[in-house]
Amino acid sequence: xxxxxxxxxxxxxxxxxxxxxxxxxxxxxxxxxxxxxxxxxxxxxxxxxxxxxxxxxxxxxxxxxxxxxxxxxxxxxxxxxxxxxxxxxxxxxxxxxxxxxxxxxxxxxxxxx
Amino acid sequence: xxxxxxxxxxxxxxxxxxxxxxxxxxxxxxxxxxxxxxxxxxxxxxxxxxxxxxxxxxxxxxxxxxxxxxxxxxxxxxxxxxxxxxxxxxxxxxxxxxxxxxxxxxxxxxxxx
Numbered sequence: 001x002x003x004x005x006x007x008x009x010x011x012x013x014x015x016x017x018x019x020x021x022x023x024x025x026x027x028x029x030x031x032x033x034x035x036x037x038x039x040x041x042x043x044x045x046x047x048x049x050x051x052x053x054x055x056x057x058x059x060x061x062x063x064x065x066x067x068x069x070x071x072x073x074x075x076x077x078x079x080x081x082x083x084x085x086x087x088x089x090x091x092x093x094x095x096x097x098x099x100x101x102x103x104x105x106x107x108x109x110x111x112x113x
Numbered sequence: 114x115x116x117x118x119x120x121x122x123x124x125x126x127x128x129x130x131x132x133x134x135x136x137x138x139x140x141x142x143x144x145x146x147x148x149x150x151x152x153x154x155x156x157x158x159x160x161x162x163x164x165x166x167x168x169x170x171x172x173x174x175x176x177x178x179x180x181x182x183x184x185x186x187x188x189x190x191x192x193x194x195x196x197x198x199x200x201x202x203x204x205x206x207x208x209x210x211x212x213x214x215x216x217x218x219x220x221x222x223x224x225x226x
Contacts, residue, residue, distance in 0.1 A: 004156070033212055042203050042216030043157070056213050090156055097212065101147070104156035 002026070004093050004105035012111045013081050021076045021108045025093030031055075032074040033102060034066055037088040049074055050097040078110075086112045115140045117204045119217035127225050132191040134220045136204030139185065146187045147205040147214070148178055157203065163187065174198070199224045 005024045013019050025032050031050040035043035048056040049068035063079045072093075078085055088107040094100035120135040138144060145164045149157040161172025168180045178189045187204060204217040 031212060033214075035214075042218050043214075045213045045215070048212045050212075056211065058213070092157075092214075094212065100212070101159050101162055102212070102214065103159070104149075106154075106156040 004091055004103055006089075006091050006105040006108050008108060009106070010109045010111075012113060014113050015081055015083060017081050018077065018079045019081060019110060021078075021089050021091075021110070023074045023076070023091030023093075023105060025072050025074070025091075026103055029093035029095050029103070030072050031094045031097050031100065032068055032072065033092045033094075034074070034076050035090040035092065036060070037090055037107070038084075039087070043090055046076070055097060081112050083112050086110060115144065115206045115208060115215045117206050117215060117217040119202075119204050119220050121220050122218070123221045123223065125223040125225065126194045128196055129193050132189070132194045132198065132222065134189040134202050134204075134222065136187045136189065136217060137185050138187055138204070138206045140206055140208065142208050145207045146178075146180060147207070148172065148176070148187075148189050149203045149205055149216075151201045151203065151219075153200075160189070160202075194222075194224050196224050196226070198222060 007022045033048040034046040037043040045058040047066040052068045066076045068074045090107045092102035092104045094102045116139045118137045147162045148160040161170045163170045163180045171177045201219045
């Protein structure tokens with residue numbers, strides 16, 4: 001079975017632009033979470049979606065938004081990109097909400113010039 | 114608020130010797146605790162999880178961890194290191210029933226021949 005897939009794998013943008021990152025969860029998984037991992041640090045929680053509803057939000061500005069589609073895939077959008085948004089963006093899925101082990105994709109490496 | 118402290122940023126061992134990666138946690142509620150491993154340019158792989166069952170938790174690839182409530186610790190061990198164990202290891206806490214994961218800053222494990 002396919003794991004969590006993320007696209008694109010790498011992306012280069014300039015300051016002020018907008019970006020959309022995509023995530024397909026493991027088949028049958030209904031919960032998707034997004035994390036930002038800045039170089040040399042641990043991942044930071046951005047959002048969690050379950051059954052197309054936002055269930056949790058981390059301490060990120062409103063420039064960050066996300067949504068989940070009926071097939072449980074998800075998009076993360078970031079507007080007005082800043083140099084500090086350069087990071088590895090990780091998507092994780094789990095079968096249900098609550099205390100479930102999460103399975104991570106390989107991430108999207110976003111570089112801001 | 115929950116948090117984890119990984120006491121060593123780098124740990125160096127020789128192949129075939131024991132591995133000890135230290136983690137202390139802070140949680141207002143009964144926590145769930147995890148160890149994840151990240152190989153270069155890859156996502157995160159779950160090694161093991163503690164969710165209030167046995168305090169000694171066995172994971173994949175010969176790793177195990179012991180939950181010690183009195184010491185608020187969840188140290189990761191392996192009897193004999195292998196070259197393929199070289200990677201970044203993250204100790205992670207979540208509040209029981211919630212998906213948000215809080216990561217430590219990571220410990221880089223270096224294994225020499």
